[in-house]
Amino acid sequence: MWFAIQSLSATYVSGSQEIIDRFNRVVIDSWERYAGTATKFEHKRRSYDDRGLTTTIRDLYYEHKDSVEIKRDTMGRITKFRTGEAGGGTGDEIVTGDKRTDEDFTLRVDGKATFNTISMNESFWGGATESRTLDKAGKVTARDTNNDATADYTPTYNDANMLTADGRHYTYTYDMLGRVVTAKDSTATTTIKEYKWDPGCTLLAWREDVSVPADGLDGSDAWYYSVASAEGQAKATIRGSDTDAKELYTYHAAGVLSPYAVRWLGSWVRARRKQQEHPACARSGLA
Known part of the structure; x- marks a missing residue:
């Protein structure tokens, strides 16, 4: 027996149609974007x-x-x-x-x-x-x-098994809670990235050297700030003193971030869904 499930209705993403088998496994996953007319942008079949x-x-x-x-x-x-x-x-x-x-x-x-x-x-x-x-x-x-x-x-690591140098491009430093605070070049002399955290280990802001070739952070490298709800859900990303967000995130009714999070980057676009079956994701707990 086969079933079809219709879900996720919004102005810019019209929805998905999933066909599941008798074991409740998704075998067909189809997504459409609606902006006046429906346009299918993902259609996959899974085998087990x-x-x-x-x-x-x-x-x-x-x-x-x-x-x-x-x-x-x-x-x-x-x-x-x-x-x-x-x-x-x-x-x-x-x-x-x-x-x-x-x-x-x-x-x-x-x-x-x-x-x-x-x-x-x-x-x-x-x-x-x-x-x-x-x-x-x-x-x-x-x-x-x-x-x-x-x-x-x-690559080399510290006693807490955290990467301190990748052996090629970057070296990393951490605070006492194990949070990365800077990334420098391979000689550990030029700062390439910086991170700021709150006491609850939530990433608040970051910036990186965007010049070519990389010459270290300076005043032209803007900070990016993460905006979160009281529950800790990421809601938006804002660059420097901009009044409009660079990214906006949507959630399921249960409060779970949708793998098809809709983001604002000047126009509504779809964030590509990650292949969660990848072993690297499974090992890191991302899946």
């Missing part, structure tokens, strides 16, 4: 294995080019995560020559990754392969960015 775990997300709108393929081991842990163009016909697997990214994970018995290889297709990104070595805590300790089996960058 016998365990109910996502195996493919086929893009039915943009010529199948924004599709996802996930492979797992016998314990359901992700060992491959591939994005790109799905095969022709009814095949949902990513075509080898048209893959955009291809990630492989080597896992320990407890499921934590010890090695991660990321390949990016030449036709999309110019071609690159990066391999990462991870320690027992899941931190990246070495990065081989030119596929020669030799570490090109070695």
